[in-house]
Amino acid sequence: MDRWFPPQLKPPQLEQRIRTHIAEQKLPPPKSVSCPRKLTSTPGDTVQCAVVSAAGDRYHYRFTSEHRQGRLLQYELREVRSFVTARELEDTIAQTLAKGGSAAAKVVCPGSLTGPVGRRMDCVATSPSGETESVGLRVVEVGEDVSQMRYQITTRITRERLQAGLKAALNERAKLSAQSVRCDGPLGEQVGDLVRCVAVVDSARRVGLTVKTAQRDPETHMQNFEFQLDPDSARH
Numbered sequence: 001m002d003r004w005f006p007p008q009l010k011p012p013q014l015e016q017r018i019r020t021h022i023a024e025q026k027l028p029p030p031k032s033v034s035c036p037r038k039l040t041s042t043p044g045d046t047v048q049c050a051v052v053s054a055a056g057d058r059y060h061y062r063f064t065s066e067h068r069q070g071r072l073l074q075y076e077l078r079e080v081r082s083f084v085t086a087r088e089l090e091d092t093i094a095q096t097l098a099k100g101g102s103a104a105a106k107v108v109c110p111g112s113l114t115g116p117v118g119r120r121m122d123c124v125a126t127s128p129s130g131e132t133e134s135v136g137l138r139v140v141e142v143g144e145d146v147s148q149m150r151y152q153i154t155t156r157i158t159r160e161r162l163q164a165g166l167k168a169a170l171n172e173r174a175k176l177s178a179q180s181v182r183c184d185g186p187l188g189e190q191v192g193d194l195v196r197c198v199a200v201v202d203s204a205r206r207v208g209l210t211v212k213t214a215q216r217d218p219e220t221h222m223q224n225f226e227f228q229l230d231p232d233s234a235r236h
Contacts, residue, residue, distance in 0.1 A: 009063070009073070011035040014049060018061045021077060027087075028054035033061075039075065041068040048080070057083060057112050081146050083114035093123055093135050096153050096222070107135070113151060115142035131160045154216075157187040157223045162211065166197060166227060174229065176201040187225055188213050197227075 009017075014035040022030055035049035045065040052058055059081030067074040090107040097107075109123040121137040133156065141150035157165065163181040170178040176199070183197040193213040201207055208230040216223055 008041065009039040009075075011038060014039060014047060014063060017063075017077065018049060018051065021061075030054060031056070035063075039063045039065060039073075041065055041073050043067065053085075055086065055112070057081070057085065059083070079145075082142065082144070082149065083112040084146055084149060084151070085112050086110070089113055089121075089123060089137065093125060093153060097125060097135075097155065099222075109137075113137055113139065115139055115149070117142055125155075127158075127160055129160060131158055133158045133161075155222055156189055157225060159183050159186045162187050162195070162225065163197070165225070166199065166209070166211065169227065170199055170201065176207070177203075179203065183211070187211065187223060189223075191215060 011034075015033040018033050018035075019029065031052040031054060033049060033051050035047055037047060039045060039047045043065055047063045049061045049063070050058065051061060059079070062076075062078045062080050064076045064078070065073060066076055086109040089109045089112075093107045093109075105128045106126045107123060108126075109121065111121075113119070113121050117139050119139045123135045123137065124132055125135050126132050136154040138152045138154065139149070140152055141148070143149060162183050166181045166183070167178045170176045170181070179200045181197055181199045183195055185195055187193065187195055191213050195211050197209050197211055199207050199209065209227050210230070211225050211227045214224040214226050
């Protein structure tokens with residue numbers, strides 16, 4: 001972020017700039033902001049301020065002087081942190097589930113996610129009907145700040161999501177008009193795990209099918225499934 005302000009910004013002014021920026025992001029006010037000294041108009045001058053978020057996370061904002069024009073100073077304000085906030089995790093999980101055809105009414109993560117590589121965290125997603133599922137996170141890459149951090153999201157297909165996915169698949173791939181699908185349980189986590197389901201198609205006809213756990217999507221790490229209609233069902 002580039003801003004123009006009078007040169008020689010003193011610590012209280014810098015701290016207020018940070019608080020204003022955080023408010024503009026519609027985030028809760030931080031517990032504390034502390035800048036060690038003023039920012040001069042010398043190009044390249046840098047001041048790093050310590051911030052404690054409302055959730056208790058510690059990170060920094062960095063001011064860097066870029067250019068002075070008359071009595072005005074242009075500076076860059078950059079957030080510097082090595083973790084992903086709980087809110088960001090929850091938003092990303094909700095988006096990932098939506099891409100997989102499952103709407104989450106609520107996602108809750110216990111806190112921020114940070115390194116080292118291999119660190120894990122479990123969040124809980126609740127569907128509109130109240131069904132809950134665990135969503136696993138694992139750090140796969142870290143760097144100087146959060147922009148260089150990568151993590152995997154691992155989900156499993158609950159019974160509710162499986163039934164919704166099968167209904168769509170029967171309509172699209174099997175060319176059957178499925179009114180409802182009922183499965184014995186959720187999809188197993190191991191490739192090859194099986195679960196039995198029954199669908200009501202074409203208004204009243206019941207068809208049986210076997211669903212098998214397939215390889216996870218290499219990009220989203222979402223579970224995939226394959227299904228096979230029972231022979232007598234397929235002949236109708």
